[in-house]
Amino acid sequence: MATQTFLVVGSTGTQGSSVVKALLSSTAAPIKILALTRDPTSKRAQSLASSDPRIRLLPGDPTAPEAIFSAANTPIDGVFCVTVHGPEGAEEAQAQGLINASLAHGVKHFVFTSADRGGDVVSDTTPTPAPHIASKHHVEIYLREKTRGTAMAWTILRPVTFMDNLTPDFAGKGFAAMWRQVGKRRIQVVAASDIGVFAAKALLEPERFMGRCVGIAGDELNFEEACEKFKEVVGVEMPTTFCTVGRYWAMFKWFETAGYAVDIPAAKREYPELQDFGTWLEKSSGFRDLKTGKSA
Template sequence: MERTNKTVAVVGATGLQGRAVTRHLLGDGWRVRALTRDPDGAQAQELARAGAEPVRARMEDVGSLTTAAEGAWGLFSVQPTVGSPGTAPDFTTEDEVRWGVNVAEAARAAGVGHLIFTSVAGADRHLSEKLPANLVSKWRIERRIAELGLPATILRPVSFMENFTGGYALQNGTLSTGIAPGTVQQLIAVDDVGAITALAFARPDEWIGRAVALAADALTPVEVADAIGEALRIPLPYAQIPIAAIRAVNEDFAHANEWLNEHGYRADIPATRRIHPAALDFRTWLTRTGAAQIAAFLDQAHVSGHGA
């Protein structure tokens, strides 16, 4: 479609997905409004230097979202989940749903022509399985978007490769998660979600009304640890965190890990590659950006004495 002078508003523009979406949209010639609660912050100013227009908006304030979306043709929506970096300690799944619904309501009020919402793979299986809270919250937002009759696309990515670049998984010289050593986990790079989002905005006739699960690779955590170890030339054994230990900290996280171990995302990897043939497998992602990110984290952890 013709993109000259068309604007896309990106909610959560300074977050991991928001930055990737903004980067791809700018690269494709869109005008981008980078919605953020702090347009003067360092990350927002970095987006401004790249060509985006930082605009103040808060997801808990539907009025600010509506004002920021006025005149925009497209709107990208993503919300943090409980425990996401930067969220308040008391942030709940109800907050997540409220924020997602606010964005959808703002899209309708502003007359946006195409809303793209990032959900999570498996969220549509609520009728057949007891889903983890982080999937149920996304499904509830999806349902509200449908109820509003918005011209929308739902993208449902699996786990991000970037989850392996920090303290979430790198602990005490090991790769540690709640996934069983032999369980295959589907993965995708955040940048590929950004590329597919830009593709969907460019082809509204093809994408409005679609809900698509996205995955580009599938590895056991032992294979992930081996690949990282080879890329960085360091020993990196895998150590599963017992589900009971996770449950002692957070019941929802424990259920999420049990669900991944027992059910998993079940996204269609070949279908994702048909949409976006350049989608990175895990080893290519390591070569491109992942290994450098992991090395930087490990170096910083060593300097600070945390011994990741």
Template sequence: MEHSQLTVAVTGASGTQGGATARALLADGHRVRAVNRRPIELPGAEAVRADFDDPGSLDRAFAGADAVFLVTTPFGTDLDTEIRHGVDAIDAAVRADVRHIVFTSATNADRGTGIPHFDSKWVIERHLAQATDNWTVIAPSAFMDNVAGGWASRSLRQGKYSLPLSPGTPLKLIAAADIGAFAALAIGRRKEFLGRRVDIASDERTGKEMASTLGTVLDRDVEFDAASVEDVARYSADLAAMFAYFERVGMDVDITRLRTDYPEIGWHTFADWAGKALS
């Protein structure tokens, strides 16, 4: 580690990725500013109020920080707002002379996927690379943690695991804890990761395999339900485009190399994650 202790401003600290990153940084002995619109209680972290719609609050939140972990989302707002938030946060970090900005994007977002919330992150990635040399992009695959919420959770209560994918289509997966651990690793080893974009995943499973694993963990029968993309489109055209891309193209991540190069992450298999999260 290049510094025994760094001060890191973590945006979205109440969310899945920000929370996991804050906890991983604290475990590594860093000082964490848990940056959120509504200050949160995170043991060991300094709660800092900042709003992406108020660039001045970002200036204050980032002042004196060694690194910033940046996460953005269009869900709850829209794509243009996500891009504006990302650009404004990057510019605030540059004004604050932050030595390292780690942005979390999405696997394959740099490949013209046509998935709206992937393409918006690619716009932010390009701005980041133009604004500073002090950047790293980590690009997670599909979240294992989504199984514990939303339509997946509802279908489990009915003895089914539902995904809008064919039963045999493999899906690259990652646990939020691994995203946080990898972000903390990149921040702690700044020189090694500067100027790099890394797609990350920790396992690959078909929907049918995931249903079988869930059945084992929950100790009851769980059948795989191949939902239609058209049904998803009625809820979100963006998510429908994502699953259509996963079916047609898939995500390109070298999981074996990640596990070999960074064993300290403790990469979760889907079975590992499910056993901890759902049992």
């Protein structure tokens, strides 16, 4: 069986590292992972490279896609693309450049991680008022249009808010505070590691996922329910602070009137091990060791 080569953008970040991990654990077939990183000398990058011989660090910047393919110097079967927050238009520019380069270099399958915007039908036409979600809608449109009539297939993943934003530090407390502002409305959440699983499935099984937009969510709960589950699992109150105005503010305001609408049962049919909030707290979160008195 021929070795498949996958380019993973953001390989040391939250989503990218989850994709790498899921790829390595999902198949016995021969694969090679080109782990794109801006700084191959960083501790995260070095740790990633030493974890498995199938990983090759690829120094590069997503804003310079031609240089990435030149450095790779090998045919690439699939690309996982995640964009990084930046000034207006930055995410679109990152993804569009990579889409163009992937088409030019014969990539077979392009997997873009976007965001749900109200369920399958609504997401196709609704950017939302949240800039970092709207930018992904723009990329989706570009990806579909540019690949029409070409040999490059696409898959769009549409996850919801990351459970991983809830951390023991001040940023995590601020996230909890914004969640509190939504009141009784339930918010859909997902573990970043589960997004990695879906991305790996799409890359490894392109025939099953090509041309699909896949919503990903593991749970749906309001702030009060989240606090109750946190206390039940961790044994202490969920930490919070005053509400700050950050990049997530527009998203949480959108939650008050609209919000996500992923079909969670359908997502679990694709991957029955999708973590709910309690499972994530216990097994994956930065709070998992608090019950034993260890530092998180």
